[in-house]
Amino acid sequence: MNRNDCIALDAQDPLRALRDQFELPPGIVYLDGNSLGVLPKAAMARLRTVVEDEWGRELIKSWNTAGWITLPQRVGDKIGRLVGAGPGELVVADSTSVNLFKVLSAALAIARAGSPARLRIVSERSNFPTDLYIADGLARERGAELVLVDADDLAATVDERTAVLMLTQVNYRTGRLHDMQAVTRRAHEAGALVVWDLAHSAGALPVDLTGARADFAVGCGYKYLNGGPGAPAFVWVHPRHADRFRQPLSGWMGHAAPFEFSSDYRPAAGIARYLCGTPPVLSLAALECGVDTVLAASIEALREKSIALTARFIDLVETRCAGHGLSLVTPRDAQRRGSQVCFARAEGGYAIVQALIARGVIGDFRAPDILRFGFTPLYTRFVDVWDAVEHLVQVLQSGEWKAARFNQRAAVT
Amino acid sequence: MNRNDCIALDAQDPLRALRDQFELPPGIVYLDGNSLGVLPKAAMARLRTVVEDEWGRELIKSWNTAGWITLPQRVGDKIGRLVGAGPGELVVADSTSVNLFKVLSAALAIARAGSPARLRIVSERSNFPTDLYIADGLARERGAELVLVDADDLAATVDERTAVLMLTQVNYRTGRLHDMQAVTRRAHEAGALVVWDLAHSAGALPVDLTGARADFAVGCGYKYLNGGPGAPAFVWVHPRHADRFRQPLSGWMGHAAPFEFSSDYRPAAGIARYLCGTPPVLSLAALECGVDTVLAASIEALREKSIALTARFIDLVETRCAGHGLSLVTPRDAQRRGSQVCFARAEGGYAIVQALIARGVIGDFRAPDILRFGFTPLYTRFVDVWDAVEHLVQVLQSGEWKAARFNQRAAVT
Numbered sequence: 001m002n003r004n005d006c007i008a009l010d011a012q013d014p015l016r017a018l019r020d021q022f023e024l025p026p027g028i029v030y031l032d033g034n035s036l037g038v039l040p041k042a043a044m045a046r047l048r049t050v051v052e053d054e055w056g057r058e059l060i061k062s063w064n065t066a067g068w069i070t071l072p073q074r075v076g077d078k079i080g081r082l083v084g085a086g087p088g089e090l091v092v093a094d095s096t097s098v099n100l101f102k103v104l105s106a107a108l109a110i111a112r113a114g115s116p117a118r119l120r121i122v123s124e125r126s127n128f129p130t131d132l133y134i135a136d137g138l139a140r141e142r143g144a145e146l147v148l149v150d151a152d153d154l155a156a157t158v159d160e161r162t163a164v165l166m167l168t169q170v171n172y173r174t175g176r177l178h179d180m181q182a183v184t185r186r187a188h189e190a191g192a193l194v195v196w197d198l199a200h201s202a203g204a205l206p207v208d209l210t211g212a213r214a215d216f217a218v219g220c221g222y223k224y225l226n227g228g229p230g231a232p233a234f235v236w237v238h239p240r241h242a243d244r245f246r247q248p249l250s251g252w253m254g255h256a257a258p259f260e261f262s263s264d265y266r267p268a269a270g271i272a273r274y275l276c277g278t279p280p281v282l283s284l285a286a287l288e289c290g291v292d293t294v295l296a297a298s299i300e301a302l303r304e305k306s307i308a309l310t311a312r313f314i315d316l317v318e319t320r321c322a323g324h325g326l327s328l329v330t331p332r333d334a335q336r337r338g339s340q341v342c343f344a345r346a347e348g349g350y351a352i353v354q355a356l357i358a359r360g361v362i363g364d365f366r367a368p369d370i371l372r373f374g375f376t377p378l379y380t381r382f383v384d385v386w387d388a389v390e391h392l393v394q395v396l397q398s399g400e401w402k403a404a405r406f407n408q409r410a411a412v413t
Numbered sequence: 414m415n416r417n418d419c420i421a422l423d424a425q426d427p428l429r430a431l432r433d434q435f436e437l438p439p440g441i442v443y444l445d446g447n448s449l450g451v452l453p454k455a456a457m458a459r460l461r462t463v464v465e466d467e468w469g470r471e472l473i474k475s476w477n478t479a480g481w482i483t484l485p486q487r488v489g490d491k492i493g494r495l496v497g498a499g500p501g502e503l504v505v506a507d508s509t510s511v512n513l514f515k516v517l518s519a520a521l522a523i524a525r526a527g528s529p530a531r532l533r534i535v536s537e538r539s540n541f542p543t544d545l546y547i548a549d550g551l552a553r554e555r556g557a558e559l560v561l562v563d564a565d566d567l568a569a570t571v572d573e574r575t576a577v578l579m580l581t582q583v584n585y586r587t588g589r590l591h592d593m594q595a596v597t598r599r600a601h602e603a604g605a606l607v608v609w610d611l612a613h614s615a616g617a618l619p620v621d622l623t624g625a626r627a628d629f630a631v632g633c634g635y636k637y638l639n640g641g642p643g644a645p646a647f648v649w650v651h652p653r654h655a656d657r658f659r660q661p662l663s664g665w666m667g668h669a670a671p672f673e674f675s676s677d678y679r680p681a682a683g684i685a686r687y688l689c690g691t692p693p694v695l696s697l698a699a700l701e702c703g704v705d706t707v708l709a710a711s712i713e714a715l716r717e718k719s720i721a722l723t724a725r726f727i728d729l730v731e732t733r734c735a736g737h738g739l740s741l742v743t744p745r746d747a748q749r750r751g752s753q754v755c756f757a758r759a760e761g762g763y764a765i766v767q768a769l770i771a772r773g774v775i776g777d778f779r780a781p782d783i784l785r786f787g788f789t790p791l792y793t794r795f796v797d798v799w800d801a802v803e804h805l806v807q808v809l810q811s812g813e814w815k816a817a818r819f820n821q822r823a824a825v826t
């Protein structure tokens with residue numbers, strides 16, 4: 001396997017044309033689409049239209065004429081197709097954190113209505129911090145308890161005291177992928193509900209919320225959905241639960257008839273009650289363009305390429321960087337990992353990532369010791385995998401990462 | 414007073430150059446800046462830079478290099494200058510509805526800590542619905558009670574059972590302006606805290622949160638701040654309260670050190686703990702341009718012109734539309750109104766507004782019977798006031814509003 005083999009793989013790649021959907025900075029190998037997806041070309045034109053024509057010329061009328069008011073549902077339906085949600089079951093709104101608050105509130109209330117002894121939110125100790133912070137905040141307010149365990153202990157921990165199991169399907173640090181169907185089934189057998197955070201799943205791999213009989217899901221717009229920095233998030237509630245609870249962030253967009261301006265809140269039917277404030281039109285428009293880039297492919301084909309890219313990256317790093325202290329953190333079994341590969345290194349992880357960035361290979365570092373590389377099959381090529389590893393080899397062999405400038409921590413890592 | 418007099422007033426207007434900051438559609442009299450402010454020219458260029466350069470080329474690095482991560486504070490400080498908040502006291506985040514949930518949670522908790530019998534949120538019956546919906550949702554969760562009264566009964570209602578008085582300073586339907594200083598003082602005398610919604614105040618008139626010793630405030634970015642459709646909102650907490658409570662939407666951006674990725678939530682000091690999810694960069698950038706258009710003037714000068722515009726509009730409508738069933742809803746005393754003028758009409762209000770829109774005069778209708786006209790002194794001219802009234806005269810005299818097409822309700826009114 002050499003660089004030419006990778007070029008040949010790219011030439012045969014049935015998804016290779018998808019890369020043309022994006023503005024990719026020249027000379028960069030971007031392995032950070034799991035933190036911020038790259039800019040879709042369509043988003044530039046779309047934002048110009050939304051700003052200059054819809055906002056600039058049509059102004060307030062655009063809520064109707066440009067369909068602004070239905071953007072949360074329209075973009076939601078598109079995301080729904082990627083995660084196994086039916087039409088009208090998923091909306092775009094707020095941030096992942098805020099949406100987690102809504103669905104955890106609902107899950108706690110519904111579980112307790114079935115059994116008042118269910119007072120626990122169970123999650124993984126290494127879940128993404130904002131999920132834990134939101135769950136902890138809610139648990140304090142509701143007299144519930146947040147119980148954190150290691151991934152391997154989840155099954156044994158979910159029991160008759162558990163109201164809800166809250167998991168991120170793909171772990172942000174390790175890339176480990178939970179089996180949504182199996183985990184959901186076991187939790188249901190224990191009488192608990194399940195909230196899935198799809199931040200690193202949506203747009204990255206096939207998800208079937210309906211097939212798994214999941215209860216609630218939230219997810220992020222700015223990673224594999226390419227929605228832009230701070231893009232709004234999404235929220236899904238299984239139809240069997242959607243009308244059972246009035247979520248506490250009961251803003252006017254979740255009202256059955258917001259433009260009646262009634263002083264009494266009457267929740268909309270279905271998922272619309274999970275909307276809250278006025279929809280962020282500019283961000284929603286950009287997100288729609290991002291989602292469209294994923295819908296341009298089959299998610300199964302993307303997954304197949306994702307596995308091929310990550311497998312090759314693991315193989316090349318382990319072969320070519322042997323003896324440099326990198327140990328694979330991501331599951332070697334492709335069925336058990338998402339679309340990222342992480343290595344731990346006892347020292348210098350941050351500086352090595354910085355040295356790679358200086359060479360144009362963009363990955364990221366996750367404290368305390370993780371070098372993280374995300375692979376977005378829409379635009380990542382096999383030759384990018386080769387080049388990234390080549391730079392990593394050079395960074396490690398030269399020891400250039402030890403230079404002081406690579407060791408100065410920036411505010412956002 | 415005729416049209417030429419208005420043109421003369423515009424020629425003498427010391428603020429006339431401010432209009433050049435905006436893209437205004439030709440042939441339109443836009444009296445709806447209190448629903449959606451018009452597009453600042455700077456926002457077009459800024460969004461292009463943010464999208465094409467910062468997102469498109471610099472990608473994830475822009476969180477540091479383009480200052481994305483500090484946008485909530487930077488734009489917040491600018492808004493703070495318009496509402497009497499000190500530097501570092503106000504942040505931009507989420508929606509008005511979500512921010513209300515945060516500050517009402519804090520206000521309830523702080524008030525109860527002082528006196529457990531304080532279980533009431535008091536508000537105005539005709540407050541904007543989303544404020545009432547959020548307060549009602551929170552009251553249900555917290556075992557509190559939402560008590561709604563008419564504006565004139567507020568003073569008598571706030572008593573030893575009141576935790577928090579929640580008011581929108583300028584009523585969205587009537588334009589009535591509360592005296593922030595006097596109302597806050599009376600509420601404090603009764604031992605209650607005050608939450609101010611500045612949706613129709615920020616950027617429209619001088620506000621002095623610090624001088625009034627207010628406790629909490631939220632406000633909207635897409636009205637007089639010209640931040641674009643669904644722009645993010647802002648939240649302010651007086652420094653004496655900011656560190657006293659951990660608000661329940663404890664997302665990672667409110668953490669003392671979000672990029673340590675600690676599993677334990679440690680709230681940031683001060684207002685930063687009122688942040689929640691990842692900041693919406695595109696929307697924040699547009700909002701900053703909108704806020705800059707207001708900072709280009711003195712808010713006192715804007716207020717002076719606003720009063721002149723609204724006084725003239727009232728005078729012209731009452732003189733020229735006499736006998737057509739319009740009755741002034743907005744206070745005649747300029748010190749008691751915001752920057753809008755509303756008339757009630759027993760029938761046909763919606764259709765009259767639609768007929769005006771068809772003529773290029775954009776106001777809006779608020780159920781059940783209000784014709785609402787907003788005046789944004791940054792771009793509204795005296796000749797616009799004249800022309801709007803001239804069209805209103807013609808609509809009423811011709812009876813054209815009775816045509817069926819004007820009576821068909823659109824989804825968003």
